[in-house]
Amino acid sequence: MKTSRPSSDGYDPGRLLAALRMNLERRSDNGLARSLEVPGQLIQKVRNGEIPVTPELLIRMEEVSGWSARQLRDMMGDRRAKFRFEQVRNSPVGEMISEIYALADAKKAL
Numbered sequence: 001m002k003t004s005r006p007s008s009d010g011y012d013p014g015r016l017l018a019a020l021r022m023n024l025e026r027r028s029d030n031g032l033a034r035s036l037e038v039p040g041q042l043i044q045k046v047r048n049g050e051i052p053v054t055p056e057l058l059i060r061m062e063e064v065s066g067w068s069a070r071q072l073r074d075m076m077g078d079r080r081a082k083f084r085f086e087q088v089r090n091s092p093v094g095e096m097i098s099e100i101y102a103l104a105d106a107k108k109a110l
Contacts, residue, residue, distance in 0.1 A: 013046050013053050016061075016076035023065055036060050039104035042097065051093050053078075 017032065026032045029047065033040040038057065045051045053061075053076065062069050073080075 010077035010079075013049070013076045016053065016072060017043065017047055019075050020061060020065055023067075036064055039100050041100050041104065045096075045100070051096060054093070054097060 017029065020036075021027075021029070021032050024032065024035050026035060029043045030040045033043045036043075036057070038060065042051075042057070046053055046057070058069055058072060061067070061072050065072070
């Protein structure tokens with residue numbers, strides 16, 4: 001299993017996921033995914049640094065945890081002044097996330 005390594009600028013979404021797991025008292029990333037109502041594979045790919053924390057996921061984290069988006073972004077080391085939806089939505093990442101949801105829906109249908 002690949003582990004998430006913080007970048008030189010301190011960005012590490014793994015810190016955010018660990019804090020959320022502790023706050024929501026979940027034992028695993030799958031439990032966290034169920035709490036956030038997202039596919040477990042999405043959490044795994046975010047933790048491994050394969051995809052970024054999307055604006056939609058950040059909003060869901062905010063709703064479930066009660067923490068502000070700024071607090072959540074600070075936890076993962078995101079220091080940008082603005083979060084641009086188009087950076088994720090109009091990129092190959094958006095397609096990858098759509099595929100993850102499609103696979104999760106197909107598994108539920110079985």
